[in-house]
Amino acid sequence: MDILKKVPVREQDAKVRAKNFEEVCLGYNLEEAMEEAKRCLNCKNAKCIKGCPVSIDIPAFIQEVAAGNIEEAAKIIAESSCLPAVCGRVCPQESQCEGVCIRGIKGEPVSIGKLERFVADWSREHNIVPEKPEKTNGIKVAVIGSGPSGLACAGDLAKKGYEVTIFEALHEAGGVLVYGIPEFRLPKETVVKTEIDNVIKLGVKIETNVIIGKSITIDELFEEGFKAVFIGSGAGLPKFMGIPGENANGVFSANEYLTRNNLMKAFETDSDTPIYRGKKVAVVGGGNVAMDAARTALRLGAEVHIVYRRSQDELPARVEEVHHAIQEGVIFDLLTNPVEILVSEDGWVKGMKCVKMGLGEPDASGRRRPMEIPGSEFEMELDAVIMSLGTSPNPLISSTTEGLEVNKWKCIVADEEFGKTSKEGVFAGGDAVTGAATVILAMGAGRAGAKGIDEYLSKK
Amino acid sequence: MYKITKAEMLADKIFLMDVEAPRVAKNCEPGQFIIVKAGEKGERIPLTICDYDREAGTITIVFQTVGASTEKMASLKAGDYFDDFVGPLGLPSEFIHEDIEELKKKKILFVAGGVGTAPVYPQVKWMHEHGIDVDVIVGAKTKDMLILEEEMKAVAGNLYVTTDDGSYARKGMVTEVIKDLVNNQGKTYDVCVAIGPLIMMKFVALLTKELNIPTVVSLNPIMVDGTGMCGACRVTVGSEVKFACVDGPEFDGHLVNFDEAMKRQQTYKTAEGRAMLKAVEGDTHHGGCGNCGGDE
Numbered sequence: 001m002d003i004l005k006k007v008p009v010r011e012q013d014a015k016v017r018a019k020n021f022e023e024v025c026l027g028y029n030l031e032e033a034m035e036e037a038k039r040c041l042n043c044k045n046a047k048c049i050k051g052c053p054v055s056i057d058i059p060a061f062i063q064e065v066a067a068g069n070i071e072e073a074a075k076i077i078a079e080s081s082c083l084p085a086v087c088g089r090v091c092p093q094e095s096q097c098e099g100v101c102i103r104g105i106k107g108e109p110v111s112i113g114k115l116e117r118f119v120a121d122w123s124r125e126h127n128i129v130p131e132k133p134e135k136t137n138g139i140k141v142a143v144i145g146s147g148p149s150g151l152a153c154a155g156d157l158a159k160k161g162y163e164v165t166i167f168e169a170l171h172e173a174g175g176v177l178v179y180g181i182p183e184f185r186l187p188k189e190t191v192v193k194t195e196i197d198n199v200i201k202l203g204v205k206i207e208t209n210v211i212i213g214k215s216i217t218i219d220e221l222f223e224e225g226f227k228a229v230f231i232g233s234g235a236g237l238p239k240f241m242g243i244p245g246e247n248a249n250g251v252f253s254a255n256e257y258l259t260r261n262n263l264m265k266a267f268e269t270d271s272d273t274p275i276y277r278g279k280k281v282a283v284v285g286g287g288n289v290a291m292d293a294a295r296t297a298l299r300l301g302a303e304v305h306i307v308y309r310r311s312q313d314e315l316p317a318r319v320e321e322v323h324h325a326i327q328e329g330v331i332f333d334l335l336t337n338p339v340e341i342l343v344s345e346d347g348w349v350k351g352m353k354c355v356k357m358g359l360g361e362p363d364a365s366g367r368r369r370p371m372e373i374p375g376s377e378f379e380m381e382l383d384a385v386i387m388s389l390g391t392s393p394n395p396l397i398s399s400t401t402e403g404l405e406v407n408k409w410k411c412i413v414a415d416e417e418f419g420k421t422s423k424e425g426v427f428a429g430g431d432a433v434t435g436a437a438t439v440i441l442a443m444g445a446g447r448a449g450a451k452g453i454d455e456y457l458s459k460k
Numbered sequence: 461m462y463k464i465t466k467a468e469m470l471a472d473k474i475f476l477m478d479v480e481a482p483r484v485a486k487n488c489e490p491g492q493f494i495i496v497k498a499g500e501k502g503e504r505i506p507l508t509i510c511d512y513d514r515e516a517g518t519i520t521i522v523f524q525t526v527g528a529s530t531e532k533m534a535s536l537k538a539g540d541y542f543d544d545f546v547g548p549l550g551l552p553s554e555f556i557h558e559d560i561e562e563l564k565k566k567k568i569l570f571v572a573g574g575v576g577t578a579p580v581y582p583q584v585k586w587m588h589e590h591g592i593d594v595d596v597i598v599g600a601k602t603k604d605m606l607i608l609e610e611e612m613k614a615v616a617g618n619l620y621v622t623t624d625d626g627s628y629a630r631k632g633m634v635t636e637v638i639k640d641l642v643n644n645q646g647k648t649y650d651v652c653v654a655i656g657p658l659i660m661m662k663f664v665a666l667l668t669k670e671l672n673i674p675t676v677v678s679l680n681p682i683m684v685d686g687t688g689m690c691g692a693c694r695v696t697v698g699s700e701v702k703f704a705c706v707d708g709p710e711f712d713g714h715l716v717n718f719d720e721a722m723k724r725q726q727t728y729k730t731a732e733g734r735a736m737l738k739a740v741e742g743d744t745h746h747g748g749c750g751n752c753g754g755d756e
């Protein structure tokens with residue numbers, strides 16, 4: 001074995017998986033995990049911990065894995081994270097924990113994410129469940145949203161003895177983990193549901209079908225006896241380009257397309273919810289969401305083009321996802337920008353007019369600015385377009401809560417350390433505060449909020 | 461789970477249900493809607509709130525069976541449960557924010573088409589409860605498709621019923637009644653609220669524009685979440701793109717791009733499904749909920 005390289009992880013063959021919704025990555029078995037764990041140098045001043053937004057004691061859990069003590073490893077991870085099976089799968093490890101791993105200087109970093117995932121999966125398979133706190137302190141706290149930030153906040157507060165109720169607008173808990181990220185990256189029944197159940201086992205109640213700001217307002221929550229509120233409502237409002245033809249039939253936001261497929265299970269034949277299975281589909285955008293939409297459309301039988309205005313180096317999506325998408329047959333039309341959706345007489349998409357782009361000087365983000373190449377217009381023939389241009393926080397809560405400060409992007413203003421907002425007793429974190437970010441950052445913000453709420457309520 | 465406390469058939473293919481949903485009942489207002497889901501693999505179906513009982517904690521819905529999901533809902537009985545029931549969604553009708561005295565001075569016309577009578581009812585009832593008499597036109601394809609006539613009579617100032625085939629009351633489309641009231645009976649209106657199939661709302665809006673009557677319509681595009689998350693419900697109003705679930709469902713009828721809305725409603729209808737629906741819907745077409753997109 002080459003100590004400079006990660007123990008390879010088994011994956012479903014690209015040709016096979018391009019036609020199903022089962023998980024792409026099969027994960028390590030015990031033997032492989034132990035072998036990979038032995039690559040960790042157990043560094044004294046472990047850089048990897050600083051690379052992890054929730055500071056998991058990475059060397060400690062990996063040493064337990066190396067010794068075959070998986071239950072111990074699970075306990076160490078649980079001190080910092082309530083969603084290890086999720087994060088082990090979807091964290092952008094290359095830019096976080098693994099990005100700073102010492103092993104990575106002269107070879108490949110330790111496969112921290114895959115090890116974390118292994119520990120979490122093993123715990124699930126061996127029915128290791130978190131212990132419920134002995135008694136509650138009777139203080140009620142409301143958490144809005146059941147995405148990673150809300151779950152993390154609720155879990156931490158429950159462990160401290162609070163009586164926590166999560167209010168979720170949709171009919172199922174999980175936030176983006178259930179409606180956005182597809183089954184083939186993050187299995188819902190086994191992985192997501194189990195981790196949510198673990199939060200419930202801590203004593204957290206989840207009330208679905210409640211939209212804060214509509215079914216009940218934050219002020220009314222206080223009237224119902226909640227002493228503090230955490231807002232983890234995410235950034236779910238999709239953006240469109242504002243180009244002609246965008247309201248044609250067959251133009252979807254990635255959110256709509258993914259929600260139909262993931263939350264509503266439209267890919268299964270017994271689902272009542274329809275989805276449009278295009279023949280030739282363009283996905284506009286280059287982030288994780290675009291990759292997910294593209295790979296979903298591919299699995300539903302389409303020829304899929306990612307249309308992105310910069311080059312491959314600037315793709316904001318995770319390297320692994322881009323790599324998987326290419327393997328599966330997604331076509332990348334880079335340095336290409338749509339200017340108009342072409343619409344047939346009956347109102348359906350028939351194509352897209354695009355221009356070619358060149359890269360100029362770096363802009364404020366440090367990335368080279370894309371510029372239209374004059375006269376480079378061309379048309380693509382298509383029957384569906386999926387817009388994946390990012391999302392922003394939904395103003396539903398901020399517009400119905402007096403005294404809650406938001407910035408010009410409608411993000412809720414909250415401090416990083418404790419999630420404190422401008423309104424007394426109200427804390428916030430995750431995408432609702434930062435704009436669309438990552439699962440682990442949202443989880444970290446949820447934990448910060450729990451800390452803030454605990455401090456606030458202990459002083460009262 | 462949300463218990464169905466009452467389920468009855470109002471007319472062929474049109475059903476009324478009372479559903480226990482205390483949180484919705486507590487905060488809802490006229491003009492808003494709910495989303496209901498039957499069964500684990502069910503579709504999320506948006507329906508206008510037709511009535512509410514804050515004390516009993518129940519919401520009344522009225523729906524027409526037009527496809528698989530509404531058929532499935534129709535098979536449920538009192539005592540059965542919906543898996544999910546969420547709301548109130550959308551913005552309340554604008555008039556509830558208006559000064560009552562100002563409102564009392566206005567002459568208001570409500571125009572309901574088919575199952576659209578259901579969403580018009582709570583608005584007229586609200587007016588009645590606030591001491592405001594309004595004129596109401598209810599149109600149905602045929603006598604058997606007419607719903608909520610007695611209920612409406614109890615709360616409307618003047619009620620004008622019309623059937624397309626003349627099998628009951630007046631004969632002709634709702635637009636004929638508007639013309640008659642304004643042109644022959646000397647009526648004037650400051651505002652018109654029209655709810656029904658898109659095609660009906662389109663023609664009412666065209667007429668009221670001519671007659672210079674500001675008009676509010678309630679749109680029913682395809683929806684998924686109903687919270688502003690998916691954009692499936694986008695509609696063009698004036699020069700702006702709006703999400704009907706959070707910015708509406710009520711909009712200025714003179715600004716709505718109805719032709720686009722009608723096309724968008726067809727998104728999930730295959731040619732085959734369309735043909736089938738036409739056959740199945742037959743004469744219930746005009747009495748529709750607005751989803752058929754009208755005559756093509």
Ligand SMILES: Cc1cc2nc3c(=O)[nH]c(=O)nc-3n(C[C@H](O)[C@H](O)[C@H](O)COP(=O)(O)OP(=O)(O)OC[C@H]3O[C@@H](n4cnc5c(N)ncnc54)[C@H](O)[C@@H]3O)c2cc1C
Nearest residue numbers: 145147148149169175176180212234430431437438439442
């Ligand atoms: C398709 C897709 C792929 C992604 N891939 C990755 C990835 O690979 N790795 C990664 O780290 N991150 C990824 N992300 C980003 C990541 O999922 C988010 O940053 C993260 O989920 C944010 O968590 P959150 O708790 O702040 O909000 P969310 O997960 O958005 O959860 C918010 C919840 O609040 C609910 N809610 C909203 N408003 C209300 C209200 N008024 N009342 C009640 N409930 C409400 C929503 O329904 C939702 O369930 C991806 C995102 C998407 C969309």
Ligand SMILES: Cc1cc2nc3c(=O)[nH]c(=O)nc-3n(C[C@H](O)[C@H](O)[C@H](O)COP(=O)(O)OP(=O)(O)OC[C@H]3O[C@@H](n4cnc5c(N)ncnc54)[C@H](O)[C@@H]3O)c2cc1C
Nearest residue numbers: 506507508523524527528529530680681682683725749751
């Ligand atoms: C805000 C709003 C209020 C509504 N109020 C009522 C009401 O009070 N009574 C009533 O009978 N109907 C109402 N509708 C329409 C009702 O939601 C549709 O009839 C129902 O979704 C059709 O579902 P189906 O599976 O039975 O039929 P399908 O065969 O799936 O669809 C039949 C037709 O309805 C359209 N449609 C499908 N899914 C949706 C959806 N999720 N949202 C909107 N249209 C859809 C289809 O494009 C098609 O034209 C309302 C719709 C909206 C958006």
Ligand code: SF4
Nearest residue numbers: 052087091096097113
């Ligand atoms: S939670 Fe994410 S960043 Fe932290 S160790 Fe796990 S994979 Fe790395």
Ligand code: SF4
Nearest residue numbers: 040041043048101102
């Ligand atoms: S930096 Fe890498 S090698 Fe060092 S402790 Fe962390 S995972 Fe192990």
Ligand code: FES
Nearest residue numbers: 686688690691705
């Ligand atoms: S229904 Fe999804 S945004 Fe309106």
Ligand SMILES: [Mg+2]
Nearest residue numbers: 503527528529
């Ligand atoms: Mg349907």
